[in-house]
Amino acid sequence: MEKFEKRKVYVVGHKNPDTDSICSAIAYANLKCILTGDNYTPRRAGQLNEETQYVLDRFGVEAPALLQDLRLQVKNVDLHEVEGQKGSDSIKHAWAKMKSINVNTLPVLRDLKLEGLITVGDIAQSYMNVYDSRILCTARTQYRNILSTIDGTMVTGNPHGYLLNGKVGIAASSRQLMADFIEEDDLAILGNREEAQELAIDLNVSCMVICQSNKVSDEIIKKAEEKEIVIISTPLDTFTVARLINQSIPIKHFMTKDHIVTFKMNEYVDDVKEIMTKHKFRDFPIVDNDGNFLGFISRRRLLKAHKKEVILVDHNEKNQAVDGIDEADVLEIIDHHRISSIETMGPVFFRNQPVGCTATIIFQMYQENAVEISETMAGLMCSAILSDTLMFRSPTCTPLDEQTARKLAKIAGIDVEEFSKEMFNAGSNLKGKTPKEICFLDFKQFTVNDIVLGVGQVNSMNEEELENIKEQVSPYLEVARQEHGLDMIFFMLTNIITESSELLCCGENAREEIINAYDLAEDTEEIMLQGVVSRKKQLVPTIVGALQQ
Numbered sequence: 001m002e003k004f005e006k007r008k009v010y011v012v013g014h015k016n017p018d019t020d021s022i023c024s025a026i027a028y029a030n031l032k033c034i035l036t037g038d039n040y041t042p043r044r045a046g047q048l049n050e051e052t053q054y055v056l057d058r059f060g061v062e063a064p065a066l067l068q069d070l071r072l073q074v075k076n077v078d079l080h081e082v083e084g085q086k087g088s089d090s091i092k093h094a095w096a097k098m099k100s101i102n103v104n105t106l107p108v109l110r111d112l113k114l115e116g117l118i119t120v121g122d123i124a125q126s127y128m129n130v131y132d133s134r135i136l137c138t139a140r141t142q143y144r145n146i147l148s149t150i151d152g153t154m155v156t157g158n159p160h161g162y163l164l165n166g167k168v169g170i171a172a173s174s175r176q177l178m179a180d181f182i183e184e185d186d187l188a189i190l191g192n193r194e195e196a197q198e199l200a201i202d203l204n205v206s207c208m209v210i211c212q213s214n215k216v217s218d219e220i221i222k223k224a225e226e227k228e229i230v231i232i233s234t235p236l237d238t239f240t241v242a243r244l245i246n247q248s249i250p251i252k253h254f255m256t257k258d259h260i261v262t263f264k265m266n267e268y269v270d271d272v273k274e275i276m277t278k279h280k281f282r283d284f285p286i287v288d289n290d291g292n293f294l295g296f297i298s299r300r301r302l303l304k305a306h307k308k309e310v311i312l313v314d315h316n317e318k319n320q321a322v323d324g325i326d327e328a329d330v331l332e333i334i335d336h337h338r339i340s341s342i343e344t345m346g347p348v349f350f351r352n353q354p355v356g357c358t359a360t361i362i363f364q365m366y367q368e369n370a371v372e373i374s375e376t377m378a379g380l381m382c383s384a385i386l387s388d389t390l391m392f393r394s395p396t397c398t399p400l401d402e403q404t405a406r407k408l409a410k411i412a413g414i415d416v417e418e419f420s421k422e423m424f425n426a427g428s429n430l431k432g433k434t435p436k437e438i439c440f441l442d443f444k445q446f447t448v449n450d451i452v453l454g455v456g457q458v459n460s461m462n463e464e465e466l467e468n469i470k471e472q473v474s475p476y477l478e479v480a481r482q483e484h485g486l487d488m489i490f491f492m493l494t495n496i497i498t499e500s501s502e503l504l505c506c507g508e509n510a511r512e513e514i515i516n517a518y519d520l521a522e523d524t525e526e527i528m529l530q531g532v533v534s535r536k537k538q539l540v541p542t543i544v545g546a547l548q549q
Contacts, residue, residue: 007038007039007309008039008041008309009032009038009039009040009041009309009310009311009331010041010042010043010067010070010308010309010310010311011025011026011028011029011032011040011041011042011043011310011311011313012025012042012043012044012045012064012067012310012311012312012313012322013025013044013045013312013313013314013315014045014314014315014317014320014321014444015045015046015320015321015322015443015444016045016046016047016440016441016442016443016444017044017045017046017047017048017049017052018049018051018052018314018387018388018442019049019051019052019055019383019384019387019388019423020314020357020358020359020384020385020387020388021044021045021313021314021315021358022042022044022048022052022055022056022063022064022384023052023055023359023380023381023383023384024313024314024334024357024358024359024362024381024384025042025043025044025064025313025314026042026061026064026377026380027359027362027366027377027380027381027384028040028042028311028313028334028362028365029041029042029311030377031362031365031366031369031371032311034371035369035371040311041064041065042064043064043065043066043067043322044063044064044065044066044067045066045067045068045321045322046066046440047437048063049427049441049442050426050427050428050429050430050441051387051423051424051426051427052427053426054422054423054426054427055379055380055383055387055423056380058379058383058422058423059375059376059379059380059383059412060376061376061380067322068322068323069268069322069323069324070308070310070322070323070324070325070327070328071268071269071270071323071324071327072268072269072270072305072307072308072327073265073266073267073268073269074263074264074265074266074267074268074269074272074286074297075265075266076269076305076306076307076308077269077297077301077302077304077305077306078301078304078306079286079294079295079296079297079301080103080283080295080296080297080298080301081294081295082101082103082105082106082107082295082296083097084106084107084108084109084112084293085097085106085107085108085109085118085251086108086109086110087108087110087115087116087250087251087252087255088142088145088250088252089145089250089251090141090145090148090149090247090248090249090250090251091123091126091246091247091248091249091250091251091254092148092149092244092247092248093145093148093251094106094118094123094251095123095247098120098123103283104119104120104282104283105117105118105119105120105281105282105283105296106118106119106251107285107293107296108251108252108255108257109293112292112293113290113291113292113293114260114262114285114287114291114292114293115252115255115257116252116255116256116257116260117255117256117257117260117285118251118254118255118256119256122251122254122255122256123254125254126246126247126249126254127246127247131246132167133167133168133169134166134167134168135168135246135249136163136168136187136245136246136248136249137163137164137165137166137167137185138253139249139250139253140162140163140164140250141162141163141248141249141250142159142160142161142162142163142250143157143158143159143160143161143162143163143207143230143232144159144160145248145249145250146163146207146209146232146245146248147159147232148248149244149245149247149248150209150232150234150236150240150241150244150245150248151234151235151236152209152232152233152234153232153233153234154230154231154232155210155216155221155231155232155233156221156224156225156229156230156231157207157224157228157229157230157231157232158230161230163187163206163207164185164206165185165206166183166184166185166186166187166205166206167183167186167187168186168187168189168242168245169181169182169186169187169188169189170188170189170238170242171188171189171190171196171199171200175195175196175199178196178199178200179199179203182199182200182203182205183203184203184204184205185204185205185206186203186205186206187205187206187207187208187209187245188200188205188207188208188209189209189211189238189241189242189245190208190209190210190211191210191211191212191214191238192210192212192214192215194217194220197210197216197220198220198223200229201220201223201224201227201229204227204229205229206229206230207229207230207231207232208224208229208230208231208232209232209234209241209245210231210232210233210234211234211236211237211238211241212234212235212236212237213233213234213235214233216231216233260285261275261279261281261284262284262285262286262287263275263284263285263286263287263297264286264287264288264289265286265288265294269302269305272284272297272302273299273302276299276302282298283296283297283298284296284297284298307327307328307329308327308328308329309328309329309331310322310325310328310329310330310331311330311331311332311333311334312330312332312333312334312335312342313333313334313335313358313362314334314335314336314337314358315335315337316333316335316337316339316340316341316342316350316352317337317340317341317342317444317445317446318340318341318342318343319341319445319446319447319452320444320445321342325342326343329345330342330344330345330348331348331349332348332349332350332351333348333349333350333351333352334351334352334358334361334362334365335351335352335358336352336353336354336355336356336357336358336360336361337352337536338541339352341447351365354398355396355398355400355401356385356388356389356394356396356397356398356401357384357385357387357388357389357401358384358388359380359381359382359384359385359388359404360385360398360400360401360404360405362381363381363404363407363408364404373408373411375411375412375413376412378408378409378411378412379408379412379414381404381408382405382408382409382412382414382416382419383419383423385401385404385405385408386405386416386419386420386423387423387427388401389401389402389405390459390494390496390499390533390534391416391417391420391424391496392405393496393499393533394533394534394537395531395533395534395537395538396534396536396537421461424459424460424461424496425461427459427460428458428459428460428461428462428465430458430465430469435472435473435475435476436476436480438458438469438472438473439456439473439476439477439480439491440456440480441456441458442456442457442458443455443456443457444456444535445484445486446540446544448543448544448547448548449547449548451487451488451547452485452486452487453486453487453488453489453490453507453510453543453547454480454481454484454486454488454489454490455489455490455491455492455535455539455540455543456489456490456491456492457491457492457494457501457535458491458492458493458494459494459496459533460493460494460495460496461495461496461497463495463497463498466493466495466502469493470493470502470504473491473504474504477489477491477504477506478506480506481506481507486507487507487508488505488506488507488508488509488510488513489504489505489506489507489510490503490504490505490506490510490514490539490543491503491504491506492532492535492539494533496533499530499531499533500528500529500530500531500532500533501528501529501532501533501539502526502527502528502529503527503528503529503532503539504527505527511527513543513546513547514527514543514546515527516546517542517543517545517546518542
């Protein structure tokens with residue numbers, strides 16, 4: 001039986017997420033759940049910044065789980081669930097099970113944990129190889145296995161006992177020859193000759209198999225019980241019993257138990273395929289972290305793996321998206337940036353509007369679908385707009401953004417000005433953070449004419465704090481550029497009060513490009529850009545235009 005899981009769609013923003021990226025993912029996932037009833041779940045593509053964490057704490061919302069890679073994993077493959085077998089089960093039982101469910105491999109389990117594998121090849125080998133007559137005791141075969149293998153009935157004895165010593169022998173010869181061949185503790189296959197049965201008892205065998213359902217006398221049964229000799233009656237003839245009895249051997253004697261190649265649910269399909277090519281096995285077991293067996297996968301099943309379904313919010317740039325986006329099935333894109341490099345396998349719902357914040361678009365979608373907005377969702381979306389528009393100071397802010405934010409603030413019961421100040425103060429509290437953490441708090445990557453550049457930004461209402469950040473980040477930018485394979489890095493130190501940004505530049509010709517783009521004096525020491533507070537609308541388009549020329 002194949003395991004059925006409810007459809008799951010991830011709603012996720014860009015790497016180095018900001019408040020809009022996180023809050024819009026949460027709000028849109030909530031809307032999709034309400035409209036469809038399916039499992040739309042918000043995710044984050046990176047570490048939360050202080051501002052966003054403040055917002056989530058303020059409205060009592062748990063941070064979305066981290067989604068770092070959209071590549072296919074084993075958990076996206078339909079596992080072939082097969083009932084586990086006990087190591088004490090017989091070879092015949094395993095073979096019958098394989099035929100009934102049409103499989104070539106069975107898991108051998110102990111307390112749900114994978115102990116070994118028994119395959120058609122293992123069973124074939126058990127039939128074809130020549131074993132000595134002591135193989136049943138060597139394998140510690142239980143009498144219950146012998147009973148089921150030869151359709152036997154227990155006349156006397158414990159079916160759960162083991163054949164611990166002796167060999168298997170056919171006692172069909174004369175009394176003298178039988179005495180020379182049959183020894184103590186042997187399993188003797190007999191017919192209806194009572195004298196042979198008596199001799200077997202005298203020789204102190206461990207088990208007597210009486211063929212063709214021949215009646216066993218009360219006297220023989222009594223003598224056998226006195227010596228604790230097992231008696232089994234079978235309708236089969238002597239030849240058939242001798243031919244079948246080795247099939248009662250427990251599968252643990254033949255199973256593969258060493259060097260088993262297993263995989264776990266979180267392993268990536270690409271890695272699994274590579275390992276599979278190095279082994280000839282048809283089926284590979286999947287286990288959990290405790291070693292419990294979950295099912296099998298095969299090469300054929302990997303080809304039918306279900307792609308992860310995802311909705312992108314607040315970005316449509318490939319290098320800003322979660323790793324492995326090429327292997328995912330992108331269902332929708334909700335964004336307010338320039339159209340960029342995300343490619344999809346088929347047509348998708350793409351909503352892109354020239355507004356200051358993705359949350360403004362999502363608010364419209366709530367209204368268009370007549371879905372009531374809760375205080376919590378209103379608080380999150382309002383926070384996103386205030387953050388992205390720097391409380392309406394950014395040139396990216398449209399009248400629609402401000403109208404939307406004030407409506408949402410009313411639903412959420414917050415004062416826009418007071419809440420914005422608290423939120424921005426929380427976001428500019430960078431005490432204890434390393435230069436690397438500060439640099440990548442709000443960092444986006446772009447590609448222009450084969451030039452890969454990164455643009456980071458920190459907003460603050462405190463000029464002294466911005467100066468301290470500058471001292472920490474400036475020496476680190478070259479390290480960041482080299483570690484991330486970037487040609488240029490631009491870092492904005494934005495003062496919300498003065499509505500201006502100081503720009504730090506790193507990389508060959510990065511400073512020169514900015515000086516030319518903004519027509520600044522060549523001997524400019526500090527690059528102060530008055531009125532420039534928006535990375536999206538003011539800085540990036542200017543840099544892109546300069547590089548394209």
